Amino acid sequence: MSGPRILAIETSCDETGVAIVSGGRRIEANQVASQVAIHAATGGIVPEVAARQQLRWMVPTTQAALEEAQVEWPDLDAVAVTCGPGLIGSLLVGVSFAKGLAMTHRLPLVAVNHIEGHIYANWLTDASASEPLPPEPPFPLLCLVVSGGHTQLVLMGGHGRYRLLGQTVDDAAGEAFDKAGRLLGLPYPGGPAISQAAQGSRPATRLPRARTAGSYDFSFSGLKTAILREVAGYRERGEAIPVDGLAAAFEEAVVDALATKTAAAAEELGVAAVALGGGVAANAALRAELRSRLSEIGVSLLVPPPEWCTDNGAMIGAAAGFRYLAGDQAAPSLEATPNLALPWLAA
DSSP: OOSOEEEEEEOSSSOEEEEEEETTTEEEEEEEEOOHHHHHTTTSOOHHHHHHHHHHHHHHHHHHHHHHHTOOGGGOOEEEEEEESSOHHHHHHHHHHHHHHHHHTTOOEEEEEHHHHHHHGGGOBOOOTTSOOOOOOOSSEEEEEEOSSOEEEEEEEETTEEEEEEEBSSOOHHHHHHHHHHHTTOOSSHHHHHHHHHTTOOOSSOOOOOOOSSTTOBOOHHHHHHHHHHHHHHHHTTOOOOHHHHHHHHHHHHHHHHHHHHHHHHHHHTOSEEEEESGGGGOHHHHHHHHHHHHTTTOEEEOOOHHHHSSOHHHHHHHHHHHHHTTOOOOTTOOOOTTOOOOBOOO
16 A cells, blocks of 8 residues: 555535545545435435435445455544535535544544545546556646536646636536436436437537637536427427437537537647546547547547546545645534635646
């Protein structure tokens, strides 16, 4: 084991993630108790239900992570936890549990921003301790975080140093996928369902791309309205809704907006690489389009495996490893902060 070994907890939304990560890079265990099947019945996340399920799964998921890594509490150097942003009830479950663990086992507590965790998923590897670590992402690094609750374009100048370049002015891309999926009668979550429906299909129409005041800001509320009107129009005419074609059109519009502004920022700032993170980063069309556009300007694309893009404890353990080495420890009075922002610094 090289570097601090940290047990990390992620409960910002509906998943219960517990992982053990060493040195901010190597995954020794990564357990996730998913609630997708539960929330599929309501077509979206019910916050109180999510928090109650996390209370149920917090202890067994932690125990499973310890068993997977074959470690005991004396083998750990710290406990880390997502303290925001996210759903307040879910965050409280994780923060309260992590504080209790840290106090009981006399371990330092490290607080991690959820968005920072998605960025640091690009540092992770599941290579064994006997294998060499792959190179770290280069700085300055352009980061596109795209999830159900967040869409941000961030310049990372070094560990813990971030500058916000742009963000959604209304709905996050992941939320837009969920709403569009519901309008098209597709199952929850909408992102994977739309991607599957769109695969191999031609767009049935060209949906709008929003213009924003900020050069690198995003907007997806108008796109949701456009797909609503398309569906309503087919119904009014008594025609069958071309679900696959509209799914392809919607995915094309979201991917185009994200890729266009990310590539423009990468070229303007002269970065060597772009790091993708968040649940929508698992979208194959987005990965392919970004890789194509970035290759034209000589910029590489870093993308975690799909299982590390959705919420998980390993990404929190990665971010926590670097915070721990920097001496950044949380006080026992740590609170959950649903609207927590990254520590914006000159990058």
